[in-house]
Amino acid sequence: MQRDLxxxxxxxxxxxxxxxxxxxxxxxxxxxxxxxxxxxxxxxxLVVATFIRSV
Numbered sequence: 001m002q003r004d005l006x007x008x009x010x011x012x013x014x015x016x017x018x019x020x021x022x023x024x025x026x027x028x029x030x031x032x033x034x035x036x037x038x039x040x041x042x043x044x045x046l047v048v049a050t051f052i053r054s055v
Contacts, residue, residue: 021055023054024050024051024055027051027054028047028051029047031047031050032044032046032047035047
């Protein structure tokens, strides 16, 4: 019983971490596309900073 609960908790934790990283990546990519379209300099720095802060 306890082993099953810990196994489910492990799956839930892993899904949460992967989901957060995926959403941060999507946000950073979309921001990068928008910044390039607008013509703002320093896109790479801003995208990386956004990814780090989003996580």
